Amino acid sequence: xxxxxxxxxxxxxxxxxxxxxxxxxxxxxxxxxxxxxxxxxxxxxxxxxxxxxxxxxxxxxxxxxxxxxxxxxxxxxxxxxxxxxxxxxxxxxxxxxxxxxxxxxxxxxxxxxxxxxxxxxxxxxx
Amino acid sequence: xxxxxxxxxxxxxxxxxxxxxxxxxxxxxxxxxxxxxxxxxxxxxxxxxxxxxxxxxxxxxxxxxxxxxxxxxxxxxxxxxxxxxxxxxxxxxxxxxxxxxxxxxxxxxxxxxxxxxxxxxxxxxxxxxxxxxxxxxxxxxxx
Numbered sequence: 001x002x003x004x005x006x007x008x009x010x011x012x013x014x015x016x017x018x019x020x021x022x023x024x025x026x027x028x029x030x031x032x033x034x035x036x037x038x039x040x041x042x043x044x045x046x047x048x049x050x051x052x053x054x055x056x057x058x059x060x061x062x063x064x065x066x067x068x069x070x071x072x073x074x075x076x077x078x079x080x081x082x083x084x085x086x087x088x089x090x091x092x093x094x095x096x097x098x099x100x101x102x103x104x105x106x107x108x109x110x111x112x113x114x115x116x117x118x119x120x121x122x123x124x125x126x
Numbered sequence: 127x128x129x130x131x132x133x134x135x136x137x138x139x140x141x142x143x144x145x146x147x148x149x150x151x152x153x154x155x156x157x158x159x160x161x162x163x164x165x166x167x168x169x170x171x172x173x174x175x176x177x178x179x180x181x182x183x184x185x186x187x188x189x190x191x192x193x194x195x196x197x198x199x200x201x202x203x204x205x206x207x208x209x210x211x212x213x214x215x216x217x218x219x220x221x222x223x224x225x226x227x228x229x230x231x232x233x234x235x236x237x238x239x240x241x242x243x244x245x246x247x248x249x250x251x252x253x254x255x256x257x258x259x260x261x262x263x264x265x266x267x268x269x
Binding site: 021022024025028029031032033034035050091094095098099102103104105106107109110112113114115116117119120121122123124125 | 130190191192194195196198199200201202203204207210211214228229231232233234235236237238239240242243245246250
């Protein structure tokens with residue numbers, strides 16, 4: 001039962017951080033290249049546009065959910081399972097989500113990168 | 127990719143790794159925090175390592191948002207995963223911890239993944255996206 005809880009929490013961490021990453025990435029694309037914007041309109045325009053974007057706050061909220069789910073996952077399962085499993089699954093989940101929701105061109109090169117990094121993180125974090 | 131953009135990616139990597147290490151170090155000094163004594167979390171912030179860790183993680187978040195403003199998510203994430211490698215190297219050479227062969231393989235895999243993604247374009251060109259069109263229009267002509 002504890003194993004089931006742990007995996008449910010790991011999946012929750014993964015889903016929340018994928019949702020957070022996608023929302024934040026979309027928000028920042030809407031804001032536009034921060035450096036260009038800063039140079040042309042000044043820092044306050046950048047701050048205003050970021051803070052004026054509802055997606056940004058939803059993204060931060062999703063990240064907070066991911067953080068607290070991680071705390072729960074850690075209280076049920078070993079850190080040597082939870083941390084690498086959640087990090088690896090997030091890399092793979094992000095590759096799918098970025099392709100579907102952000103319409104990023106996830107070519108073979110990026111798939112290989114995502115799989116290698118996910119595998120590497122799984123090995124490294126035990 | 128300009129030098130400034132590589133600098134931002136390096137910032138994401140270094141701030142995350144350094145922030146996590148400091149936070150971890152500080153929280154071990156602060157001691158065990160149980161769910162029934164959540165107010166201890168607030169006290170933990172007064173630990174200088176924890177405070178410095180939080181500042182660095184804020185810097186990480188700012189550079190991460192900066193990177194996402196001009197690069198794809200599937201580019202930024204693998205490109206900045208070198209932080210994991212950095213943490214392992216710090217553990218080995220600064221903290222003199224044992225790094226197992228399995229971990230060295232992990233380091234090799236991540237470095238390989240970073241190499242793969244770094245060779246490709248940073249941003250998918252989207253045509254017809256409202257924000258980008260407005261940017262292009264305001265700038266005159268940029269593809």
